[in-house]
Amino acid sequence: MSFYDEIMVPRLFDPWAELLLSQVKLRSGQAVLDVACGPGTVTRQAAHRVGESGRVTGCDLSPAMLDLARSKTSMAVSARIEYLQCPADSLGVPDDAFDLVTCQQGLQFFPDRPAALAEMRRALHHDGQLALSLWCAIQDCPPFAALANALGRVLGSETAIAYEAGPWGFSDAESLAQLVEESGFKNVTVRRFELPLVFEGGPAQLLLTLHAASVATTLAQLPEADLLALALAVEEAAGPITLDGVVRSHAASHIVIAQIE
Numbered sequence: 001m002s003f004y005d006e007i008m009v010p011r012l013f014d015p016w017a018e019l020l021l022s023q024v025k026l027r028s029g030q031a032v033l034d035v036a037c038g039p040g041t042v043t044r045q046a047a048h049r050v051g052e053s054g055r056v057t058g059c060d061l062s063p064a065m066l067d068l069a070r071s072k073t074s075m076a077v078s079a080r081i082e083y084l085q086c087p088a089d090s091l092g093v094p095d096d097a098f099d100l101v102t103c104q105q106g107l108q109f110f111p112d113r114p115a116a117l118a119e120m121r122r123a124l125h126h127d128g129q130l131a132l133s134l135w136c137a138i139q140d141c142p143p144f145a146a147l148a149n150a151l152g153r154v155l156g157s158e159t160a161i162a163y164e165a166g167p168w169g170f171s172d173a174e175s176l177a178q179l180v181e182e183s184g185f186k187n188v189t190v191r192r193f194e195l196p197l198v199f200e201g202g203p204a205q206l207l208l209t210l211h212a213a214s215v216a217t218t219l220a221q222l223p224e225a226d227l228l229a230l231a232l233a234v235e236e237a238a239g240p241i242t243l244d245g246v247v248r249s250h251a252a253s254h255i256v257i258a259q260i261e
């Protein structure tokens with residue numbers, strides 16, 4: 001969990017949370033629900049934007065992520081945040097209670113995506129907004145494509161495919177728009193955005209992000225020689241995006257904005 005929060009959140013998820021929230025109209029005093037809130041990345045920024053008179057709830061399936069979220073101090077001038085443990089397809093929140101529902105890099109992981117979207121719709125006011133983000137194809141996120149390449153070379157293609165199928169497993173914009181429309185949302189827009197992504201600690205720091213991925217359990221059981229081979233393969237695969245020991249690249253994500261009516 002610490003690899004996610006210490007390496008991924010400041011370099012990747014925090015800047016994307018800011019971009020996600022800049023795409024919606026959020027006023028002071030409003031109520032926000034952040035689904036799959038993880039360590040409270042969007043949740044805390046939303047609480048700051050709606051201010052002390054606002055109300056923010058973060059939901060996640062993982063108790064460890066929620067513990068991390070609860071351990072963080074609020075940003076200055078911030079709404080109170082309530083964190084709830086629940087699956088996205090059975091949100092423990094009332095009907096018609098929120099002005100905005102956000103879900104940053106969560107929907108691709110849900111086993112029942114239509115049920116999760118139905119729950120988000122249920123939680124929104126009639127004039128509420130939905131804001132989702134889901135990574136584009138892994139080739140549009142070159143540091144992670146380099147990791148997939150290295151995993152494939154050292155641990156085999158099945159491991160690489162499973163790695164890619166997680167975060168990058170729902171990257172088609174048309175299917176995404178169709179799913180959100182079929183879930184009853186209106187004015188659905190899906191736009192592609194790109195943000196810089198820098199690992200100043202170079203390929204070795206990029207490699208550490210694998211410990212925050214589903215492949216982490218495999219890595220924990222690998223002999224030293226395989227771990228060394230993986231580190232060398234990452235260095236080689238990330239060569240084209242490494243300059244003076246720093247990985248300098250970008251990541252691309254779809255952002256979906258939609259309304260209830």
Ligand SMILES: C[S@@+](CC[C@H](N)C(=O)[O-])C[C@H]1O[C@@H](n2cnc3c(N)ncnc32)[C@H](O)[C@@H]1O
Binds near residue numbers: 017035061105106111
């Ligand atoms: C990539 S993280 C994103 C977390 C957070 N939104 C952020 O921006 O840092 C994905 C999150 O989805 C959560 N998650 C996965 N499946 C879930 C489910 N079925 N219901 C609720 N949360 C889920 C995980 O526990 C994890 O916190």
